[in-house]
Amino acid sequence: MAPLNLSRCGLTFVLVLVLLTACEAAKTGEQSAKSGGPQTNTATTTAPPALPVTPPPTPPGSSGQEATPHPNEATEPAPDVTPIKPSPVPEPRVLANEAPAVDAGGPSERATVAKVPDTTRPTVTIRSPAYGALLNRNPVIITGTVDDATAAVTVNDVRATIKGGTFTAHVILPEQGSNRLAATALDRAGNRSTDSIMVTLDTLGPDISISAPLNGLVTKVPRVTVTGRISDAGELAEALLNGAPLALDRGDFSVGVPLVERENVITVSARDVAGNERSRTITVNLDTTVPAVVVVPAEPAEPDEDDDDSGARSAEGGTLTGKVTFKGIPPAPKTFAFNKFPNPGFCSKIDSDGNGNRVVQEVQVGKDNALKDVVVYVEGVQGGKPFNFEGTKVTADGCRFLVQGGPSTFAGVVVKKKEIQIENMDADPNDPKAFTGVLHNPHAYEVAGASSTTIFNLPLPEKGQIVKKPVILRKKESIFKLECDQHNFMQAFLVPIENPYYTIVGDNGTFTIRDIPPGTYEVYAWHPTLGKQEANVTIRAKGHTTADFSFAAK
Numbered sequence: 001m002a003p004l005n006l007s008r009c010g011l012t013f014v015l016v017l018v019l020l021t022a023c024e025a026a027k028t029g030e031q032s033a034k035s036g037g038p039q040t041n042t043a044t045t046t047a048p049p050a051l052p053v054t055p056p057p058t059p060p061g062s063s064g065q066e067a068t069p070h071p072n073e074a075t076e077p078a079p080d081v082t083p084i085k086p087s088p089v090p091e092p093r094v095l096a097n098e099a100p101a102v103d104a105g106g107p108s109e110r111a112t113v114a115k116v117p118d119t120t121r122p123t124v125t126i127r128s129p130a131y132g133a134l135l136n137r138n139p140v141i142i143t144g145t146v147d148d149a150t151a152a153v154t155v156n157d158v159r160a161t162i163k164g165g166t167f168t169a170h171v172i173l174p175e176q177g178s179n180r181l182a183a184t185a186l187d188r189a190g191n192r193s194t195d196s197i198m199v200t201l202d203t204l205g206p207d208i209s210i211s212a213p214l215n216g217l218v219t220k221v222p223r224v225t226v227t228g229r230i231s232d233a234g235e236l237a238e239a240l241l242n243g244a245p246l247a248l249d250r251g252d253f254s255v256g257v258p259l260v261e262r263e264n265v266i267t268v269s270a271r272d273v274a275g276n277e278r279s280r281t282i283t284v285n286l287d288t289t290v291p292a293v294v295v296v297p298a299e300p301a302e303p304d305e306d307d308d309d310s311g312a313r314s315a316e317g318g319t320l321t322g323k324v325t326f327k328g329i330p331p332a333p334k335t336f337a338f339n340k341f342p343n344p345g346f347c348s349k350i351d352s353d354g355n356g357n358r359v360v361q362e363v364q365v366g367k368d369n370a371l372k373d374v375v376v377y378v379e380g381v382q383g384g385k386p387f388n389f390e391g392t393k394v395t396a397d398g399c400r401f402l403v404q405g406g407p408s409t410f411a412g413v414v415v416k417k418k419e420i421q422i423e424n425m426d427a428d429p430n431d432p433k434a435f436t437g438v439l440h441n442p443h444a445y446e447v448a449g450a451s452s453t454t455i456f457n458l459p460l461p462e463k464g465q466i467v468k469k470p471v472i473l474r475k476k477e478s479i480f481k482l483e484c485d486q487h488n489f490m491q492a493f494l495v496p497i498e499n500p501y502y503t504i505v506g507d508n509g510t511f512t513i514r515d516i517p518p519g520t521y522e523v524y525a526w527h528p529t530l531g532k533q534e535a536n537v538t539i540r541a542k543g544h545t546t547a548d549f550s551f552a553a554k
Helices: 006-034
Strands: 093-095 114-116 124-128 140-146 152-155 161-163 166-171 177-186 192-201 207-212 217-219 223-231 236-241 252-258 262-272 277-286 318-327 334-337 357-360 375-379 392-396 401-403 411-414 419-424 442-448 451-457 466-470 479-484 491-496 502-504 510-516 519-527 531-539 544-546 549-552
Touching: 124 177, 124 192, 140 152, 140 177, 140 192, 152 166, 166 177, 207 262, 207 277, 223 236, 223 262, 236 252, 252 262, 318 375, 318 531, 375 411, 375 510, 392 411, 401 479, 401 491, 411 502, 451 466, 502 510, 519 549, 531 544, 531 549
Parallel strands: 093 114, 217 277, 318 544, 318 549, 392 419, 411 491
Antiparallel strands: 124 140, 140 166, 152 177, 161 166, 177 192, 207 223, 223 252, 236 262, 262 277, 318 510, 334 357, 375 502, 375 519, 392 401, 419 466, 442 451, 442 479, 479 491, 519 531
């Protein structure tokens, strides 16, 4: 039997021991991973298993026995197998208004995200209009910038549109003069910021009035002086007369203008610093043609054989007296709502019922049933005293047409082809548009029964402005009616007369007409809405005749 080789047996033992150690280390690492250690996607690093050791061949001449290791000599153990921990990865920062990212690997592989509050306010800036800008258009276009893509912008509570960081809003300014524009930006996290500016709104043009000459003037003087006034709530940029610079003295102007034959157009215009413009135009006619005069000799008048006192009619005229009364219950007054017409605040100061209505009492009855606003006139008078009628005057005063020269302001008289003059007396200092004059529009009608025809229709925009027109009545039994197209409750009624023998009854309903040439005549009593009554009277020289009239509701 061959002797036992101790050297080979020792090496085999060492090899088995190394393999057992490596397996135990691998098993220990796997159990550590399953016991709840830190989750990681990094692979664990382990030592490779030991390779089998082949004993070296026995050198020639050896006795075949291996050297036995010394019992105190340590055998080198296998190295420990320990997982390598990866370096910690910094966690991502997420804003408070952003959702955390989710890893596609499932819940066990999601990253833990920390939320950070967003406290940065957006920056909003108004770029146009500039601070202190003077504007003459409303609404106003406001533009500006905002640096936060999540922000919404409002300007004076109007939502702006935003494109590429630039916002635009159309805002209606509430009043003339100084206005504040405030742009507010609000981002998704609730942060807010505001930028504001002050601007001035002026959309009203200058006020222009031409006091002289009168519009439509006909003159033979080849030069007229144009006077008037220009005013504006702000500053004037320029004033022109027929396109040439017009000098102003505290708003007033007075300049000579040469005329050419026939019609001349005179235009005064002005522009304020806000760019608002306004103009006034009148026409003046120059007529230097000398009219031809034809003298026709008068035929001698033949005396009337049946009229013994024709030459003494005027000197020995008689007197007509009487009274006009109303029988029954007077019609209810008419009412007009002020809010349906321009200038309600100004017009409501007079003849208001306290409930926002203008009251027009067309039939006024006084004490003892005396009827007011009645014209009494005599027709068919030949000769008598001179008739020097200078025309009819009416004023627009307190949003009323007031007939001048008599006890009645509602009724009066006109003479055909004579002049009627209408003057505007109204201006409202509390209204910028009516500061220099409340606009009235006198519309004159010829009224015959149920038909009416326009005679003239002209504006009166300025206080102190006057319209003068001839009275043209073509129909028999027609009257002259005046009504304002701006304020329909402004009315006046006038009846045509042919001689000086007329009167308007007083508050007590009585009347007196003196110096009527003796004769028999038709006497008429006329009321604007109740119509006309007539009576046949005989006037005696230096005598006294009475005629009474009684009206009733229609």
